[in-house]
Amino acid sequence: MKKKKLFYGKGLPYLKLNDLPGKLIVIEGPDCSGRSTQISMLKDWLETKGHAVLDTGLKRSTLIGNVILEAKKGNTLGKKTLSLLYCTDFADQLENKIIPALSAGFIVLADRYIFTLMARDFVRGASKEWLMELFGFALVPDLVFYLSINPDVLLHRAFSKYGCLDYWESGMDLYLSSDMFESFKKYHTLLKREYEEMVKNFNFIVIDAERDPNEIQKDIRERISVFLDSQAL
Numbered sequence: 001m002k003k004k005k006l007f008y009g010k011g012l013p014y015l016k017l018n019d020l021p022g023k024l025i026v027i028e029g030p031d032c033s034g035r036s037t038q039i040s041m042l043k044d045w046l047e048t049k050g051h052a053v054l055d056t057g058l059k060r061s062t063l064i065g066n067v068i069l070e071a072k073k074g075n076t077l078g079k080k081t082l083s084l085l086y087c088t089d090f091a092d093q094l095e096n097k098i099i100p101a102l103s104a105g106f107i108v109l110a111d112r113y114i115f116t117l118m119a120r121d122f123v124r125g126a127s128k129e130w131l132m133e134l135f136g137f138a139l140v141p142d143l144v145f146y147l148s149i150n151p152d153v154l155l156h157r158a159f160s161k162y163g164c165l166d167y168w169e170s171g172m173d174l175y176l177s178s179d180m181f182e183s184f185k186k187y188h189t190l191l192k193r194e195y196e197e198m199v200k201n202f203n204f205i206v207i208d209a210e211r212d213p214n215e216i217q218k219d220i221r222e223r224i225s226v227f228l229d230s231q232a233l
Contacts, residue, residue: 003231008114009136015099022102023231024139025224026113028195029147030188031169032157033209034216038147039109041217042224046107054101057111061092079124079173086117087134094138102139114138115202119194123187124174143227144202145220146195147209151188155181 005017025042027035039055046053064085090113101108114135121131149157158165167173170180171187199206205223207216 003142006140007136008138008140009133012095012137020099020102020139022104022106022108023143023228024098024102024108024110024141026110026115026141026144027147027220028112028115028144028204029149029209030116030154030191031166032154032161033147033149034213035111035147037213038145038217038220039111041213042109042220045217045221046109046224052101052104052106053109054097054106055109055111056093056097058086058116059089060097061089063092064089079121079126083117083121083126083131083134090114090117090135091137098139110141113141113144115144115195115198115204119191119198122194123171123190143224144204145207145223146199146204147207147216148192148195149209151185151192153210154188155184158184 005020007017027039027042029035039057043053043055067085098108098110118126118128118131118135122128155165158169165180165184169187170184171190172180172183174183174187176186177183195204198204207219209216
């Protein structure tokens with residue numbers, strides 16, 4: 001049975017959801033959970049199956065992406081300001097990349113969606129009602145995979161990859177600890193708790209991200225294959 005397209009809130013009045021034959025598949029999870037690797041592998045696989053694929057992600061808006069990167073450098077942004085910048089980035093990509101691709105029948109692979117933005121803001125004390133209203137224009141994805149990983153494993157991966165820890169990704173603005181390593185673990189424990197709450201509320205498919213990337217890819221492909229077969233009926 002074909003899945004009906006929906007918005008999370010009031011949506012976009014001009015958009016007719018029946019005009020979106022494409023599919024929106026989201027990979028969620030924290031930095032260094034393996035999202036980019038999985039999306040790259042999925043894109044290659046889906047294209048060999050004959051599907052047109054667009055991959056997108058946070059901070060890729062030509063309108064605001066660079067503004068976010070520059071603004072974060074000073075580590076002085078207010079919580080609500082940062083939320084609104086990311087929302088603008090997402091809105092621009094939704095309107096100018098995601099919706100046109102779905103209209104053309106593409107499979108859109110999103111490297112994070114509104115869920116990461118909301119999880120970060122929930123940890124920082126934002127109102128759930130305010131955020132749901134803010135992102136009410138967002139399309140409900142067809143599938144959401146959440147790459148679940150222990151904060152200690154994540155810390156090791158992040159430090160091995162970058163050689164240092166990021167101020168924002170360590171939650172240093174929350175003053176959880178003066179030690180960046182300890183702050184990172186505390187922040188990602190809180191973030192993981194928010195993701196796990198979303199598993200129930202937004203029907204995430206939980207994937208153990210501490211395994212070999214090929215094993216993870218196999219699990220994701222199996223779920224996507226079942227979904228695509230069901231939509232062809």
